[in-house]
Amino acid sequence: MAVTLKDVAKKAGVSLATTSLALNESDKVKEETYLKVHRVARELNYIPNARARALVKRKTRAVGLVIPEVENPFFAELSQAIKDTLHKKKYNVILCSTDYKTEEEIRYINLFKSGMVDGAIFACLGEMMKGNNELILDLARNHVPVVYIDRESSDNELIPVIKSDLKEGSYKLTKYLIELGHEDIGFVGQSLERMEGYKKAMAEYNLPVKDKFLFYNYLTIEGGIEVGTKLLNYDRLPTALVCLNDEMAIGVLQALTREGIRVPEDISICGIDNIKISNFYNPPLTTVNVPKKEMGKKAAELLLKLIFEEHVDKNEQFIIYNTDLIIRRSATSPRKTNILL
């Protein structure tokens, strides 16, 4: 059905090879031939077969993007930036969301090993996927280049890492709350790095980290709601909460608000990530900005470099992006007394 190189060659009255050369802008075809081939190709509506080309060139012009889920706004924004950058170099992205399942990630790793893509970006959340790192190392060593986003690599030469400084981010955020006068500050969510920043700030001001104000729920709005619901059974709330991400913050806030607790008047609630909606929420969320666009762009650029030049500069093997405190309205100075339920 589809028209092939052969058809063009025949109609143009030249050989397959010449046709291919002409169409690939080689300089060693006579102008006349070049023009004829191109004219015929246009007439015939010739479109080169990507599958055949992929086989011989050993390149598919696609890269795999592994993220937990697209529905998570953080990763949606990251994906967009990666896609934009890749697209400029005529690369396409195969969307690989794991739904937080390691087996899914393994499946994608094998897909990549099959030569379905020319490279892969693994963007992660926390340490959940650690178990696959060896497999990915093998992928990077023997098959296609890989770049990590917010994930740890044991070999940065093989797998460059793009990170955001979330420890510093949650540290700044917690410090901000403390300086606002808060002492009973809780932490919501499961993330070593973000919790470290929180603990660092607490320690710095000799404030106790209370186990009952530490929550390890799932990182979604629903997870946040669960935390809020638990909190509702306490007889004393913390005066402020640092949440792993903005979605958890929204969840906690919702659960509490529904019962008449006011934010920030009764309790301050902060997120991390600065997803778009956090700026348009009621109240607008105080949070920590992570430069998603820049990180996605850089990750894509590094991967492209790896694909075409097979290496990246030493100083690009590990890039850490600053995170900034975004002060909005969901946190304020604490009430004189903790709220009693």
Next chain:
Amino acid sequence: MAVTLKDVAKKAGVSLATTSLALNESDKVKEETYLKVHRVARELNYIPNARARALVKRKTRAVGLVIPEVENPFFAELSQAIKDTLHKKKYNVILCSTDYKTEEEIRYINLFKSGMVDGAIFACLGEMMKGNNELILDLARNHVPVVYIDRESSDNELIPVIKSDLKEGSYKLTKYLIELGHEDIGFVGQSLERMEGYKKAMAEYNLPVKDKFLFYNYLTIEGGIEVGTKLLNYDRLPTALVCLNDEMAIGVLQALTREGIRVPEDISICGIDNIKISNFYNPPLTTVNVPKKEMGKKAAELLLKLIFEEHVDKNEQFIIYNTDLIIRRSATSPRKTNILL
């Protein structure tokens, strides 16, 4: 570098063909050979080359998904459902976001014509991409199967359509507002279909559609903010607003709220789509549910059917999904008097 079929064949001491058959679970290989080949393949860590296989099978096991943008939660959710369904059949999705640009869509159409995918789903918003419909018809006729979501097809046999009944949805929503007592109801956003439903309800109750309460801004939160900002200059606000989608509703709501106007006490604001955040917003948004998961699943199933069986049943060539009014808290009975600014 990578181990090929040939390597496995050599080491197993059988021919290429037999190796291929064994690995492809053919029943015409002796058990013994089957086992040997599989053992060797495992030992060698053999992974079939997807590019070579794609060339000979004329199938890439990938489908293209064309959407405006992943950052739009509606499409993120749709994408997730499509990906889930496709993934079960070992199909991968190539994410193609157009950023609302027709040229981008054309680029993807050509990509698909090159045989990069086995089929494509085009999910749209409104009528913006109409101009490419002929090109897509050609794609479907001469290259790979296509399924539309919320887009019009001139030939439903060639291109099946999955739709949500948005006219009915906005009709129900507007009617609900009218029955709550509203008369000055505005419409926000550019969508023929959704506006039709609104107008139908207004006409049914002999209520005038006032031009000054019709807004044609861009369908994002920012677009909504612009509308809200315009509204702030009016000396009389409408008592209720039907917005094209939840994001616009959030935008309008934000712009108004910032100036002290209360929702729903001073003005009722409703969205359409029922994206996740609308249920967790303050106030929770009254909106119209669109069954995104079901639609995505069905679109993927139809495409798969088209890919493997080359046709779908007549009654599946056009499927329209019901939309339901979701009553939450952003709309209530109007004040006695319009609010004066």
Next chain:
DNA sequence: GTGAAAGCGCTAACAT
């Protein structure tokens, strides 16, 4: 400059 031919890695007739 152009063409013939080999080959990318695999599958699928067709023989044996």
Next chain:
DNA sequence: ATGTTAGCGCTTTCAC
């Protein structure tokens, strides 16, 4: 049951 062979549609030496 297994091997031989001919492609899939393209790129790329290497002769001419």
